[in-house]
Amino acid sequence: MEIGIDWGRSRLRVPLTLTLGVLIPLSLAATGSAAAMASRILAAVGRSEPLALWAGVAVGVVGLLTLVLGVYVGRLGAAQPRGARGRGRLIVLGVGGATLGALLPVLLLALGWAAVRATEGGLALTFELDEVLMALPSRVNDGLMVLAALTALTALITLSADISAWKLLPRGARRAVWWTLDVGLLLAAAWVTWKLPASVPEGHPELTPAVAARLGVTAAFCIRLAIVLIKPLLALAERGSFGLLIAARHLVSKKSGFLATISSLSILAVAVSTAMLTTVLSVMGGFRMDLKQKILGNDAHVVVEREHGTFEGWEPTLLRVRQTPGVEAAGPFVRGEVMVSSTSNIAGAVVRGVDTTAARQVTDLVHNLTHGRLDYLDHPERLLDLPPEERRTILPLRIMPDPDTEPALDDLLDSPGDPGPRPRFIRPSGEGETETGTGVATGLDVPTPGQKTPTELDDAIRALEEHGGPDTDREVLPGVIVGQELARTLRLYVGDEIDFVSPLGELGPAGPMPKSRPFRVAGIFYSGMYEFDMKVVYVTLEAAQRFLNTGDAISGIDVRVDDVDAAPQIATRLEAAIGRPELHAEAWQQRNSQLFGALALEKLAMFVTLGIAILIAGFCVFGTLTLMVQEKSKEVGVLGAMGASRRHIVGIFLYEGLLIGLLGALGGLGLGFLLSFGAEHFGVKLNPEVYYIDRLPVHVDGLEFGLVGLAAVAVCLLATIVPATLASRVRPVDALRDE
Amino acid sequence: MSTPLVSLRDVHKRYLLDDVPLDVLKGVDLEVDAGEMVCVMGPSGAGKSTLLNLLGTLDLPTRGQILYEGVDVTAFSPRELARFRNEKLGFVFQFHHLMPEFDAVENVMMPGLVRGVPRRKLEPRARALLEEVGLGARLDHRPGELSGGEQQRVALARALSMEPKLILADEPTGNLDSATSDAVHSLLFQINETRGTTFLVVTHNRELAAKMPRVVTMRDGRVERDERRDLPTAVQGQDGARPISPDDGPAEPLAEPSDEPRDGPAPEALEPGADA
Known part of the structure; x- marks a missing residue:
């Protein structure tokens, strides 16, 4: 009886029987088979042996725990005075469960291991599987997903079965397990904080798992810490005031299960709505930030220009602009519309x-160049003699500007069977299969989809051709820098020749005719x-002035x-400094006010929409507290008899709402931060064809988080007023x- | 002192049941002296519980005065009443009405906590009180883990925790078997003896009534009979009674009950038969 179980009560018997007799073996079987199948397939795909091993080890550990638990429960059952038959049944159940728990994972581990090992001897099978993989890439992926989900689910069930029997362990053992876990977590958290990076550094995607590990361990640590701290914190709060004392007790009370459930549900509702709101706001903020950065990178911060047309005598003006405090750099530009x-x-x-x-100095143009150099604008003669690696083009498949991972020409020409790292293509969905089809149709051995595309081959062939081919157009032409989208539309390569056509023509023999001038892509x-990449081309000032006749x-x-x-x-200061009334200075905020206005409106709409979610959470709090008041009315009466005033009573329920709001908001903010952080670093990939950015931008704004938290708490407080x-x-x- | 602890003067109470007036109390006069043990009996509907509620200031009379040590509490504001209840009265209900989320010690501390007295000042006294009612081994148990008799003892200790002068008990053993009831009854007498606390008990229990030195019988909203008896069982209860000395007047705050002398000098016991 010391272990705190009253065997006579039937409360424990049903879950115990269920746990021992059905859940554990069943879930173990499912976990094991799922792990075995997953490991089989993973092994067939290749290089996943460690993963399969770990899956096996995990199953083994769970099985071992179950075994220990089974033996323990069996012993416990045998020790209880509950009749010979009952005892016998329990022992059979315990022994059976333990045996199953011990044998199944071993069996399945063996199966999984055999499956892993089979790849070495049975390459034929592997080959077949590869064929299958080739034919049905998406379905196999789906299958793997389903398997992974199944494994996770069954592992969860197994674990929960173990947890349901957890209370049967003696208190000391339970405490020891928690202590070990806590100390381990603390050490792990300290270690990851010390050793692992907090965010993925630019250009080191291989560090992502380390960051993920740090995030995961820290999150686990924080959650555990919160769970450990919640009771002492509430106990501390209890000392604060009488109302807080009763409120805190009501919340943690296990006496009335239903109320406890709906209290936790309302905390959860607050948490989820807060998390949702903060995450969405972070993403919206991310979009705004992304837009701002792009605008700031491409467009000048302030533009000084005339309402219409051009202006002369700009050198002194430029000097004045440069001398104005706050100005870092300034440069003249000429703008005009052309056909290319x-x-x-x-x-x-x-x-x-x-x-x-x-x-x-003024724009980020230099950093945005993916091909060619800015120097070539000033020295177009160097374009005639380009090193071959600079004559690369934009592929129809979008390759992110990352020259390190782009396949070199050599790789493209001979890499039929090598399953090396895939180039970083971001492909519009659904293109993979057609590509494979093309690859097969052209008779080329393309084992992995996305390895090579006809265009890349074109590129290679073309590069070869032009290298060997005769010099046709070797005339020195002024250079032009074009955007990626324009380059794609016009199928341009660095060094290619293009024509600018101006509608403002010149007089030819037969009257006005369009003016055309050749340029070379630098x-x-x-x-x-997208607007920039499609529309803007850069030339030197002189070239533009000449072409546009300014x-x-x-x-x-x-x-x-x-x-x-x-x-x-x-900008205002600039206008004053320049002192030319026809010239206006406009800052980027004003130039893009419509865009940012639309974003702000969108954000507001989102806030209102998702704020309604918080409101609904508030209703949840309202309902909980109303029920609480009903259930606790006798208690309230007793408190009244003891001399609690109305203010005391109001205080109790106000505090209850406050606690629900605080707990929910804190949890929600933490969750929202985790989600935002996760989305920021492990990126939700976006289809760049649609969004023109490759992943979801996220910007976590502390002020916003604080405001959302405050709003949640405020809503909860408001919801408590009536109850x-x-x-x-x-x-x-x-x-x-009297009742 | 000649001023009785409580006196009701021509107290009427009228309830409106669906706009139909219902006279529950029709002019009750009653005086209770400090240290007395009074039992109120009578058939259902005689107005016993209403009387108790009025005495406990949980409800106010329609007409008449309720004087505690000469002060009319019917004129008090709700806040004053709350404070008055907290300091001067203790309640024991038929259903213990302990708070399930709190253990025995905390339940006993509750009136003090309502007053805002720090825990560390309340706790030793709550423990002592629980030991006094015989629950020294059950201090950390929650109400759900206690038997009915034990729960009622905790409720009694709670009623005592602010050193009230008067404890109002409504069928305190109505829910207990006879053996447990007897134990609780003797506890009442013991407390009355050692502390001089005045008890006013509403009950149907004839055994308890038989032990009580004063039995007030009510019928139809009036006091039908007010008997004082010298009973062998009650003699000791009266002889040993130590009414709180008049010096501990109403102005004395009871915020720090632990500092109160537990066994103060016992002044001359009030003559039980002094009142008419």
């Missing part, structure tokens, strides 16, 4: 003539903004400021009347 035509296509574009030295940039005049001055948020003020008032109206006489 290549051999294959034609497109409209905005040509920007820039001073290359100033452009380096570089390709990727800004991340003479010495410029369209405006691009300004970079030191504090982007103060750009409007600096608390109801409670304070309870008259002891009515509440205590």
